[in-house]
Amino acid sequence: MATICAAIRSASASAPRNFSACTTARAGPSNAIGAHARAIASPVIGQRGAHGAGRAQRGQRGPRSHGIAARHADIWNSLSFAKTFSEQLAETRERIAIVDDRCAAIGRDPTALRRSYLMFDPGARASGGRYSYYESTAAFEDMVGAVLALGISEIALYYPAQDSQAPMFERIAHDVIPRLRTGR
Secondary structure, eight states: OEEEEEEEOOSOSSSOOEEEEEEEEOOOOEEEEOSSOEEEEEOOTTOOOTTOOOOSEEEOOSHHHHHHHHHHOSEEEEOOOOSSHHHHHHHHHHHHHHHHHHHHHTTOOGGGSEEEEEOOOTTTTTTTSOOGGGSOHHHHHHHHHHHHTTTOOEEEEEOOSSGGGHHHHHHIIIIIHHHHHHTO
16 A cells, blocks of 8 residues: 555745645556656665665654654654644754755755655544544644644645544645745
């Protein structure tokens, strides 16, 4: 199984912000060519090749792997499994500092590494699959705004697990995300 994201991309080069609505589907090999990495006929995100090869993206959470992302990735993907959103932000802020330090240590401009973040909701499982960021447009804007403030340029979201949250998801996708993309 691989994570497939339908991205809503920013038109602004000065403040690129990409949002993705993610779901899970079967997928095969893909090609990715980036400025810092090249992967031809590699497994898609979520699948591993014979040597752990991936795309020009690196999803990293550990200190050693931050150096790998700094050296080879075009996009650094992260998420946090911390128990609260505040703890997730703090953990991600620390990881960003580590990645920035690793980039600087090898002479790479840290701003040349795009950053993505998967919004994980630790309470979703206990609440039957309700994602807190789909409770209201205000909740979504507050949480996404806090993640963007960390310097994240791309955000991935889980598709609503509960049908009752689908209308809010659609409202966010059609009304809120375009406004956030343009910074209005």
